Amino acid sequence: MPTARASRKTQQWFEIPASYVQEQGMLLLRAPAGTAVLKLAQQLADGVYDRPFIVDDGEQRRLHFDLRYVQSAINLKDPDELVFAYTQAMMAFMLFDTQPRQIVVVGLGGGSLTRFCHQQLPRARVTTLEIDADVIALGEMFLMPPATVRMPILHVDAADYFADPSGDIADVVLIDGCDRLGIAPTFADPLFYQRLQRRVRTGGIVVVNLIGEASRSDAIETLVADTLGGATASLAVKGGNRVLFAWVGDTPAPDWAGLRTRAERLEQQTGLDFVSYLRRLKRSYRRYR
Template sequence: MTSLQDRSTLELLYFTALPMNFFTPDRLEKIKALVHGDKPFIFDDGDIRTLHFDERVVQSAMRLSAPDELVIPYTQAMTGFLLFNPAPIHILVIGLGGGSLVKYCYRHLPSARMTVLESNADVIALRDKFMIPADDERLQVLHKDAALYLKEMAADSVDVILLDGFDANGASTELCSFTFLQDCQRVLHNQGALVMNMADDGDTITSMLTQGQILFGGRHIWWLKTKDGNSHIAVAVKTGEDNSNDALLREQAVSMCEKFALDLVYPKSIE
């Protein structure tokens, strides 16, 4: 999810790899005309298809000519989990949206199995419009509440969690809670990675980082920001009591910043 924030049309910032003039007054008026309560809807403009709940926020974006391409920079950055685990067996994705991360992982990680949790049936109903592969032995898209589902999951059963769960009102308070992040940590394998999209909402960032530091330790969580936008991401690695790989984890965090044009917000330095 990437937002336009509360700015006039002329002050709208460029948050994505969409055309620089994508959020023109003309397009905004067309998008407004499609708003129907809090129902998700699609807006097409040339080669770009976007997912919205309203005219203020782009939930997902896809190029019709290259549906597996990661268009929005924060989704590109979230694939940085591959620096920590280049060959995951089981990936848990929380929040389907337009399926950008799902399609990328499905195409580029043929040995990985994915479980996708989406609480909004109307979002799932649009999966074909975003060319998301059908369910098979490698992919399951489930209409489930993520917090309830994780409570029933076995410990140490997931290699990577990609947390990108937003609705018409933004980030779910439940998905930022200590209890939920504790369940995320519990289901991760040792050395497993949790990658969280925190968007650009200060309350979400504060909540996720505060809880994450308690659960994963300050040395094993990083707060990153895209250089060319206001998207914020946190990466946390489960290490338990084993700190023997701290140096390697620091190197991987630095590599993630360099590879995906990210600024390191926390910790300020990695030494």
């Protein structure tokens, strides 16, 4: 039978055997105290449960919005690992900026990008924007440390955050905001990038996880290039994602040959494929001014 853990005010953690949805392990979800557990199990099985939930198989803990797609995952034996190839690829911005002071992560998920940036770039302030309060509440299940001055986690719509012209100027923005169908519609809006541009320094880097329908991803890539106006490059990665890198404003092309040594050092430091990233980014690099 499904069980419920201790109540926390009006919300409660429920544990349901994942066999209800043909998965291994347990389903973990938050719902109002007093909710009928069997009803939750049926909603999950029918695919109509409308809040984020977790599948825990004892090795990985995965965040889902529905059962078709995994939004984020943590390796329970190595919580600091970037499990997905696309999150690893997004860190390739470190090739071009090894000491950013202000990083903005759009989309908390299970916190893997936030945690990795916080650890690998100790001089950076890493601000995370998350529109869904339920996702923030699930953070404890993904072993997220408490928010601090250097690692604030804000419950805010990214469109509203960047609309404020008085906010901090970022060196790097990592956009990993998805809904059940892929990259969220907010990130297909020209106004979003116009406002974002004012909050990123010239020469700063915007990294976008493109996932979902190819025509939408292609349109967003064109929109980013037209709005930010510097240069772009991209990495196609396992899982159908394409990671877009966009430089803000008119900046000189990278010294690709000179970056080889940095790529080797970063690869040794992080275990990520920085030498491959460098080669592939050089091949796809395009300037627009």
